[in-house]
Amino acid sequence: MLGKLSVEEINQLLAHNITGRIGCTDGEKTYIVPVNYAFNDTYLIAHSKEGMKVAMMRSHPLVCFQVDEIIDNTNWRSAIIWGAYEEITDPKERFYAMKFLISRLAQLTVSETTGLLDMHREMANEEDTEHIRPVVYRIRITERTGRFEKP
Template identity: 30%
Template sequence: MRRKEKEIKDTKEIEKILEEASVCRLAMVDGDKPYIVPMNFGYRDGILFFHSAKQGRKIDLIKKNPNVCFEVDQLIRFKKAKMACEWGLEYKSVIGSGRALLLDNIEEKIKSLHIIMSQYSQRTFEYPDEMLEKTLVIKIVIDRITGKQS
């Protein structure tokens, strides 16, 4: 990171940003181009979980190359000023990478879906068998992570 004074080094603070985020942008490799999608997700103990349909561009790309990157952020406030170049943004963000695994085992999917739903709600949910059959879970074990604030 070029601006070391903006780096978040405290792992607890990085985890707090992940735990409070509602959207995670997941980036994959499509040939020589990046492909990124905003997704709802769950985070627990250094692992990200996403749910997906079993088919589609995202799944095809992960099967070809499981190396992924992700980003979450918290917008705190816009900093307004008289001069355009003095405007700014106060935020916290986390960027990391890992290797995506596709989970299709029913028990693994249920555990993962509970983690995803706990990101947004304290309720306990049940998942109909027909939906579980149509769903795939993307599990990412994080291997690199950085935090930044401005």
Template identity: 30%
Template sequence: MRIETLSRNVCSDVLSRNHTARLACAKDGQPYVVPISYGFSGNQIYAFSTVGKKIEWMRANPLVAVEVFEADGERGWRTVVVDGRFEELTPGPYYDKDSDFAWKLLKKHANWWEPGSIDAEGEAPSKSYVYYRIQIVTMTGRHGIVQ
């Protein structure tokens, strides 16, 4: 196997093609990793969630990481890792514009809302929900190529 570094443009392509990622956040030195559905645009990753552990931890510590893995058939794989900053889309002068933009990105994929709005038993929790974005600070990628 050979490992190659992906350019920023190829990393962006990987983020654009996919819509499921792993989000890592931390609080009091304890990491927490969860799957998310997302939309990607420019230098931002948009997502949706009910208020729970993930949102509470990101509110306490907005520094996060996002990882997207893409299988490349029998030829190998690609992975992109983003270091970023959580930003909750809260009511304010730009909220409607920002949340509408997030919704339009997310709705391109079937069932985009389920990971963020259904609990482990398949029930819709009675919690409030939020749209949020991750401002990308750094983005790196690798391509594992089977030889």
């Protein structure tokens, strides 16, 4: 059976997962990459090192984000959200966004690539200016859709 996810089911899918794919553009080229995130019903919080993705989102802040749960080819759920990239630069807001992200990721067994250890170090050393700090951002959700298939 194929079906459409409700807003509540989409929110549950986003809340249950920590890795999705963000799609961004420079106006000519589209770039899609996996990111770890935390979700709070209004936006996604994520962080990244400076690079192509951040440069694209700064110049074209409208992005797309996808999360899947795939059991097998006939049993899956998928959600897509659209929203606006917002870089979090206020020190207090940045601190709480990172704290929220760390608390969500720390509840699960995560890959070394999440940078959880580095995030803990950064939170402990907010005044450290010698190291390049990751860009902390949110995607403010403007639209959501989702589909599923189950036997």
